[in-house]
Amino acid sequence: MESPKVCLTLTEKTLAEDLELLNKYRSYVDMAELRVDFLNQDERLYARRFPSMAGLPCILTIRREIDGGKFVEGESARTILFARALSFADEDKTKNFAYVDFEEDFHISSLEDATLAFETKVIRSFHDMKNPVRNILERLKELNPSGLEIPKIAFMPHTLDDVTNLFEQASKISGNNHILLAMGTMGIPTRVLGAKLKNFLTYTSAPESIQNTSNIAHLDAVKLGGLYRTKSINEATKIFGITGWPLSGTSSPELHNTGYCRHGMNAVYIPFPAEKFEQAIDFSEQVGVQGLSVTVPHKEAALARADFVDNAALEIGSSNTLIKKDGKWLAYNTDAEGFLKALLEFLNLKNLKHKKISIIGAGGAAKAVAYAVYNSGGKACIFNRTLSKAKELAEKYDFKYAPLNFESVSTIRKYSDVIIQTTSKGMHCEEPSNPENDPLYFYDFNGKEALFDIIYMPKATPIMVRAREAGCKICNGFSMLLYQGYRQFELYTGVEY
The missing domain is CATH 3.40.50.10860 (Leucine Dehydrogenase, chain A, domain 1)
Incomplete structure (x- = not known):
């Protein structure tokens, strides 16, 4: 299994800005893609200079808007820019573009002749920004009938099944003269596990310009190379x-x-x-x-x-x-173990004996919380919008249960030593409290409650902000995430974190 080359996609407005980013992240990459469509109009005229400035193999790309790029001036103007960037080839091949990306329907004989003469390899690409491609093997053959080019397929998956199909199809391919990518967050595995797809290369962006490729969900160079260590992935790599x-x-x-x-x-x-x-x-x-x-x-x-x-x-x-x-x-x-350790640390307690606790929600996370509270000696009441689910969970541990609405305010007060929020309400939300993001919007904190919200993004959810302003002690779920993750790590590897 050969690791794919890592290509830094450069999307700044000037060649100087692109070069600055390339130099900053050079240690993470093997090559660079100059996205001429992102350059200012006057800068585009000097794209020919970039390979000698870069000092490593470069891909010339001028992506049309229909294919997810920025170029809107028409094919005639694009053809002229390609010609300018590929012309006057230097005897020193390192000063020429090593690759050029032509879309499947872009066939200009003079440009294709130039690539052969200058030994510039053609990446023949197909992009579907809205839909998946399922007939991968067939499409690869259509893209590269001569066998002289590097076929590239990039698509937007609708479900994870589309990504699974890509890996299944790739397992039937011999050699690595292709590029197969799924875009968006569901496609992240195709960028990290490019070696499993037998990809020729995988694309990345600089952290500073990652927003320019947010529509296709590039991983930045530090994450791809540093966190995921994609160059080190091989047949023996264990995947979690x-x-x-x-x-x-x-x-x-x-x-x-x-x-x-x-x-x-x-x-x-x-x-x-x-x-x-x-x-x-x-x-x-x-x-x-x-x-x-x-x-x-x-x-x-x-x-x-x-x-x-x-x-x-x-x-x-x-x-x-x-x-x-x-x-x-x-x-x-590992949720129960991680939660209890985090909660007791937050409360500075050894157990939950003599504590009356409100558990907000009755889903999968609430089940782990209820188990932990029970085994630590706490008494609890389960509050949930669907009362039957609250009843089912509460009866398992001889807990009380009640509907999650204003009628239960007095009951919440009785079980307010600790309030544990287990629903997804408030996740990724930094707006003021309202009925959509705060499961206890109807409850007024008195400052004596301790609130533990299992959400860790954002650091303070709307309910946490309200509780803090009332004088309550609050804690998010980040320490729970760590402790349950440490236990998972041990189960996966047999080694303590």
């Missing part, structure tokens, strides 16, 4: 990951990959969002995922899918950790 939906803003890859690097392990941990849990399992089976972290809304589905269930996960009724062993999926739950 996290799934959920929509899985935006997870910190788990940073936690796990940092641990692998610290311990010198040949392993990588990647995110792959899946709307349906079975899609995540199918993807894991295809690429060889050995350990899977599971977040909302799939924790109960993970438990149901497992071939073996740990006692704690069985009692909790949900799993956030799956491990593949001897062809079987083993289910564990």
Whole structure:
């Protein structure tokens, strides 16, 4: 398995700005793509100079708007820019563009003759910015009938199944004379695991210009090369990951990959969002995922899918950790352990005896919280909009239950030593409290409650801001994330974090 070359896509307005970024991240990359369509009009005329300035192999790209680029001036103007950038080839080939990206429908014989004469390799690309491409093998042959070019397919997946299909199709290809990429956040595995796709190269961007490629979800050079260590991925690399939906803003890859690097392990941990849990399992089976972290809304589905269930996960009724062993999926739950350690640390307590606790929500996370509270000696009341779910969870531990609305204010007061917020309300939200982002919008804090919100992004959710302003002690879920992640790491690797 050969590692793909790492190509830094340059999208600044001037050649000088592009060169500055290339020099800053040179150690992470093997080559650079000059996106002429991002350059100012006058700068575009001097693109020919860039290869000698760069000092490494360069791709010349002038991407049309229809293909996700910025160029709108028409094909005649684009042809002239290509001609200017490829003309007057230097005898020193390092001072010429090593590659040029022509789309599937862009065939200008004079330019193609020039690439042959100047030994500039053509990347023949096809982009679908809205839909997936499923007939990968057929399309590769259509893109490269002569066998002299490098075919590139980049598409926007609709589901994780489209990404799984890409890996399945790529497994049938010999050689690495192609580029296969899925765009968007679901496509991140195709950028990290380019070696498994037998890709010729993978693209990255500088952190400073990552917003220019946000529509296709480039990983920045530091993340791709430093955090995911994509150049080190080979046949022996163990693959772990996290799934959920929509899985935006997870910190788990940073936690796990940092641990692998610290311990010198040949392993990588990647995110792959899946709307349906079975899609995540199918993807894991295809690429060889050995350990899977599971977040909302799939924790109960993970438990149901497992071939073996740990006692704690069985009692909790949900799993956030799956491990593949001897062809079987083993289910564990590290949420309860991580939560309890974080909560007791926050409260500076050894256990929850004599504490009356409100648990907000009755989903997968609430199940782990209730299990932990019960086993630490606390008394709780479960509050949920769907009362039957609150009743089912509460009766398991002889807890009280109540509807999550203004009628329960007095009951919340009775169980207000600690209030634990387990729903997704407030996630990625920094707006003032309202009924959409604050599950207790109807409750007025008196300053005596301790509030623990399992959400860690943002650092202070709307309910946390309200509680803090009332004088309450508050804590987000970041320490819970760390502690449950440390336990997952140990289960995956057999080594303490």
